[in-house]
Amino acid sequence: MSRSRIAFVTGADRGLGLGITKRLLELGWDVFAGSYLADWPELTELSQKEPERLHVIPLDVASDESVQAASRAVEATSGRVDVLINNAGIATHYPRTIHEEQVEEELLQIYNVNAVGPMRMAQSFVPLLRAGAGKRMCFVSSEAGSINRSFRDNWYGYCMSKTALNRGVQCLFDELRPEGFTFRLYHPGWVRSYMSGELNTDGDLNADDAARMAVAYFLRNRYEDQGMQEEDRLVMRDWLGREWPW
């Protein structure tokens, strides 16, 4: 592989993840694309167009073994990653209030993918990021995880998973920022994507527009001047540039 810039994107089969992958390729990056849906065609078609720069890697972020196998595959191919984009996420179709019976398996699965998945990725990919130039970890979170703007009566599993993710990223930031790692915690807006299993046609943004804005923020450096580094402050920002409270 050439000495170009390298990103790893999780949940790249469709929706926002596919959009981010396409955008990074347009910008000249090499991309490792984590693929959960082996029979979903778009990523495969894209890799046929870009066989040199797009590497499709089977990945289930809810599985330790799968995440470790993905990091070994990248290690064997490039030995480094400059930017890790944790995009994979799921939600339920049937948000329930406390007055209804929660679906236990679903609550655990959502947490395993949305909150634990990015932490697994961070754990396995830290050595590859240390070997890279960017040392940047990006996390697709959500306004739904903001405790200070919480307004919902239902959707416990999704909201809790994103709050927990934000707290997990705080822990990572605390530990890895002193080593020079930088972080992007991001609310992409309401995207017409497949997060709940089927295409959401009501979203505000199409996936490619959402991806364009996300990638711009993920790749841009934040303000730095004498004695002042914006990177030293962990924030969650959205697709319009607004900062969200925890």
Next chain:
Amino acid sequence: MDQIVLITEAHHPWGRALVREFAQKGWRVMACSPVSVEMFQDAFDTDRIHIFTMDMRSRESVQQAVERIQEQTSRVDLLVCGTLSSQGKESAGIANMSADLVLEDYQANALGPIRVIEACLPLMDHGLRRIALLSDVQGSLGLGLSGAGTGYAMSKAALHMAYTMLHGDLGRKGFTFRLFEPGPEPETEVSAEAAAAYFTGSREDEERMVMLDWRGQEVPL
């Protein structure tokens, strides 16, 4: 009419102290614990305390316990949801993280209280309608402390989100909440006494979402 409190994790030193505190105040206590009843019933020598086996990690266990509790009482005024904490099992740092433990923490610390609340709501239509949740400053996004295991901190943050959602929904139906950090073990007796006073007293700002530690200090969520 006796007031009735349900306390989970009553076998822990702090839970035990809280059970005794409420019994002394004249409340009837439904003390729940995942360990077998025989293991700790000697700790409570009053007929004000009823002991039940309840494992908050299992919906079935929670439902069975609540069915047995319904044989003793048709009303719960105050629900105190403690948590099975794994803090200490897990050290800080991403390299030390075990995904299995992170999931266990969530099962116990976030989903456990939701299961208990869901099962107890029918018993709380009348009476004080108060829910107390035990948490930890490590779950605070506002403080963003370091030093705890990642999964533990994440699970407590998730609990705080559940608290905000419950507060919004049940608050409109007349429920009030106490989110409380019990503090270090050496302070168990003082902390349990402070907790009992806080859980039973009124607050002038019930509309606000508030987390207090055992010293009465407000912790940002």
